Amino acid sequence: MRRKRNSLTPDGVPQKRQATLLTSFARIDKALAIAGSKRKIVDLTKPTLSNGISGKPTCSNGSQGGAVSQSRPASHVSASCVELNPSRSLNKTAQSSLQSVSHVSDTYNVKSGQASVEAAGPSTLSADEASSPQLCPEQEKVMQLVRDGKNVFFTGNAGTGKTFMLNKIIEELRIKYGRDFISKVALAAPTGIAATHIQGTTLNAALGLGICNYYKDFGSMFKKETRARISRYEILIVDEVSMLSAELFNTIESNLKRLRNDVRPAGGLQLIMCGDFFQLPPVTKKWTPGMPSDMFLNWGYAFQAPAWKAANIEHVLLTKVFRQQDGEFIKILDNIRYGHDIPAALKRLRELCMRPLLSSNGIKATQLFSRNKEVDETNIRELAVLKGATAVFGAEDEVVLDPALQGTHVDPTWQREATSRLEKNEFFRDCLAAKEIRMKVGAQVLLIKNLDLEGGPNNSRQLVNGSRGVITSMVPKADVIRGLEANRKALGGDNNISMSKMDSKGTQLVTEVHKKVEMLRGWAGTEIPVVRFRNGAEIQVLPTIFSSTVPHTGECRRVQIPLKLAWALTIHKCQGLTLDLVQVSLKDCFAQGQAYVALSRARSLEGLQILDLDSSCVRTDPAVSDFYAALKGGDIKSLKDDAWERWSCMRSGSAAQGDQTAGFGSQQPVGSVSQQPQALNSFGASQAVLKGATGGRQNNGCFHCGQPGHWANNCPSKKGGGSTTGFIRR
Numbered sequence: 001m002r003r004k005r006n007s008l009t010p011d012g013v014p015q016k017r018q019a020t021l022l023t024s025f026a027r028i029d030k031a032l033a034i035a036g037s038k039r040k041i042v043d044l045t046k047p048t049l050s051n052g053i054s055g056k057p058t059c060s061n062g063s064q065g066g067a068v069s070q071s072r073p074a075s076h077v078s079a080s081c082v083e084l085n086p087s088r089s090l091n092k093t094a095q096s097s098l099q100s101v102s103h104v105s106d107t108y109n110v111k112s113g114q115a116s117v118e119a120a121g122p123s124t125l126s127a128d129e130a131s132s133p134q135l136c137p138e139q140e141k142v143m144q145l146v147r148d149g150k151n152v153f154f155t156g157n158a159g160t161g162k163t164f165m166l167n168k169i170i171e172e173l174r175i176k177y178g179r180d181f182i183s184k185v186a187l188a189a190p191t192g193i194a195a196t197h198i199q200g201t202t203l204n205a206a207l208g209l210g211i212c213n214y215y216k217d218f219g220s221m222f223k224k225e226t227r228a229r230i231s232r233y234e235i236l237i238v239d240e241v242s243m244l245s246a247e248l249f250n251t252i253e254s255n256l257k258r259l260r261n262d263v264r265p266a267g268g269l270q271l272i273m274c275g276d277f278f279q280l281p282p283v284t285k286k287w288t289p290g291m292p293s294d295m296f297l298n299w300g301y302a303f304q305a306p307a308w309k310a311a312n313i314e315h316v317l318l319t320k321v322f323r324q325q326d327g328e329f330i331k332i333l334d335n336i337r338y339g340h341d342i343p344a345a346l347k348r349l350r351e352l353c354m355r356p357l358l359s360s361n362g363i364k365a366t367q368l369f370s371r372n373k374e375v376d377e378t379n380i381r382e383l384a385v386l387k388g389a390t391a392v393f394g395a396e397d398e399v400v401l402d403p404a405l406q407g408t409h410v411d412p413t414w415q416r417e418a419t420s421r422l423e424k425n426e427f428f429r430d431c432l433a434a435k436e437i438r439m440k441v442g443a444q445v446l447l448i449k450n451l452d453l454e455g456g457p458n459n460s461r462q463l464v465n466g467s468r469g470v471i472t473s474m475v476p477k478a479d480v481i482r483g484l485e486a487n488r489k490a491l492g493g494d495n496n497i498s499m500s501k502m503d504s505k506g507t508q509l510v511t512e513v514h515k516k517v518e519m520l521r522g523w524a525g526t527e528i529p530v531v532r533f534r535n536g537a538e539i540q541v542l543p544t545i546f547s548s549t550v551p552h553t554g555e556c557r558r559v560q561i562p563l564k565l566a567w568a569l570t571i572h573k574c575q576g577l578t579l580d581l582v583q584v585s586l587k588d589c590f591a592q593g594q595a596y597v598a599l600s601r602a603r604s605l606e607g608l609q610i611l612d613l614d615s616s617c618v619r620t621d622p623a624v625s626d627f628y629a630a631l632k633g634g635d636i637k638s639l640k641d642d643a644w645e646r647w648s649c650m651r652s653g654s655a656a657q658g659d660q661t662a663g664f665g666s667q668q669p670v671g672s673v674s675q676q677p678q679a680l681n682s683f684g685a686s687q688a689v690l691k692g693a694t695g696g697r698q699n700n701g702c703f704h705c706g707q708p709g710h711w712a713n714n715c716p717s718k719k720g721g722g723s724t725t726g727f728i729r730r
């Protein structure tokens with residue numbers, strides 16, 4: 001990992017300027033996204049597809065693809081990928097696009113949520129615009145609550161557009177706050193992978209927390225710089241809240257009050273959260289004998305925390321499923337989610353999905369396993385089977401300090417600390433794009449970032465995060481750079497007179513191509529994979545930027561090809577993805593919601609194959625079912641969930657017998673705001689009392705059967721399909 005502070009980049013660009021360039025590149029992306037939701041943008045670099053359909057194929061994170069012939073030229077260029085189209089000359093396409101700028105009229109189809117392109121030559125709508133569907137009424141309601149400044153939690157089945165909605169909210173907030181957005185809005189998720197879907201960071205990083213093993217570790221929120229940064233926030237956005245524990249939510253919330261010297265919920269921050277508690281639960285630490293009583297165990301679901309109940313949160317249930325269209329599939333998934341009539345749902349899945357999938361365009365299905373071991377073994381084995389040379393793509397990692405930390409007046413110790421914190425950031429560990437990727441022609445791949453390419457009737461050529469494909473060739477990087485340079489020239493990017501005639505979007509596009517060339521030159525790889533995606537689009541997949549911003553510290557950046565080997569993935573890594581073709585192994589599912597997450601990645605029954613399952617693979621937690629029953633009933637306040645109270649009584653009772661320093665009573669009542677971090681724990685742990693406490697139903701013993709002596713997920717009576725607590729222990 002390179003440090004870049006007040007030095008020259010390998011291209012001879014001063015580091016500060018490089019940071020500015022990169023930031024402006026990201027801003028261009030964002031600006032396009034924002035503008036796309038408001039009005040049409042003509043993207044001069046968008047190709048006309050080889051099938052003659054005017055439009056833009058969109059490559060997005062998750063699209064599956066394959067490489068095309070090595071001999072084909074890089075003829076069409078967009079900011080993040082190159083579509084090969086031997087039937088048209090580059091110059092012609094680029095010039096036609098340029099000429100047609102003023103002829104594009106509004107053709108967005110509000111009803112269908114799809115963009116159509118009128119006969120205005122080869123010009124197209126931007127990817128962001130054409131793939132920018134209208135909010136449905138439920139989503140509009142969420143938006144209104146956000147605008148009204150309410151604390152909001154929106155939830156719903158997989159595929160109801162929670163992350164989509166969150167990104168819409170973020171777009172609007174970017175416009176509202178402008179330059180202040182980064183200092184006013186914290187974008188976070190419990191895990192690094194989840195955070196990538198909203199260009200955010202982990203919740204811990206957003207709040208200046210490292211790994212919290214003890215309650216005293218939360219004191220780092222009160223460090224001078226962190227405290228100042230958190231005090232400036234106005235909004236905290238959290239995605240995938242199912243993985244946020246009650247203990248974490250409660251502790252953070254009470255520390256926010258103290259830190260911000262404000263007795264209102266979360267110290268006056270507006271909370272905007274989404275997730276589905278039927279999906280993956282928090283990773284809970286296992287209590288072991290002799291463990292200090294102020295251990296932080298990450299217990300419970302966020303909705304079980306007293307702070308959640310006291311935060312005046314507006315709960316919105318999204319009910320319209322967008323990912324799947326087939327009514328029967330949606331119903332089966334719903335039953336699996338709620339744990340309703342599981343034998344019938346599994347029987348139907350066996351009937352429909354225990355058969356081989358037809359491969360499509362040479363693209364094999366992604367296999368989903370519960371454990372890393374099977375995933376790694378499968379990918380390595382399959383790659384080894386392929387003949388031909390292995391291409392190694394090494395990521396360029398770097399950290400860029402916040403400009404405010406780069407001045408000569410800034411304490412060098414603090415600069416070093418900030419750099420080191422960025423370098424150790426979970427982002428680099430959890431980034432969807434691996435540090436080193438090994439691939440061959442013929443490798444099955446998954447796109448892990450949305451690419452700026454779109455088109456086809458009803459945007460059928462859309463390629464998104466999760467699209468699948470196969471590598472069909474590797475192209476020398478030098479050829480790709482030549483192609484991009486030619487395109488820039490064709491757009492007038494090398495000519496001051498042409499540039500002066502361009503509108504601001506034209507110059508933006510030229511700048512984008514220029515940045516892309518610079519990035520490619522700085523990137524160490526020598527080849528670019530060409531991928532044929534399932535929808536037929538053939539794309540040179542260029543390296544792109546994965547980044548995570550830690551406000552007032554800086555930015556972690558990885559430049560890497562946005563592809564993953566896709567013969568196999570873990571179910572935990574696929575959360576949030578939409579997959580075209582998927583084979584699922586369910587027999588080893590060990591966590592609540594895991595089977596549901598795996599199955600709900602598929603768009604259709606036709607694209608889903610079940611490799612194995614047993615009747616106990618579907619697990620739901622009654623505490624979660626009760627929460628959703630109250631939500632469906634429209635009265636969340638009627639929810640009777642006293643799990644927290646009983647659990648904390650048990651812990652403090654145990655502490656009273658043992659460690660007197662850690663009592664539940666150490667929490668301060670709302671209204672008496674202390675400036676000190678809450679360093680003592682709220683509980684005293686005891687193995688005997690913790691057994692079965694996770695689901696909040698039993699006082700002592702296994703949550704599933706009520707008997708002492710074992711945890712619920714090891715319950716001998718659960719084989720046969722019973723429900724169990726969903727907390728994963730490590």
Ligand SMILES: Nc1ncnc2c1ncn2[C@@H]1O[C@H](COP(=O)(O)OP(=O)(O)OP(=O)(O)O)[C@@H](O)[C@H]1O
Nearest residue numbers: 133134135136158159160161162163164322323576
């Ligand atoms: N209003 C809408 N109109 C059309 N498509 C939509 C709409 N809202 C969401 N979608 C699409 O539905 C798909 C699923 O959305 P998204 O991934 O946000 O769902 P999710 O609820 O976050 O799913 P999960 O819980 O599995 O993470 C995406 O392809 C998204 O673009």
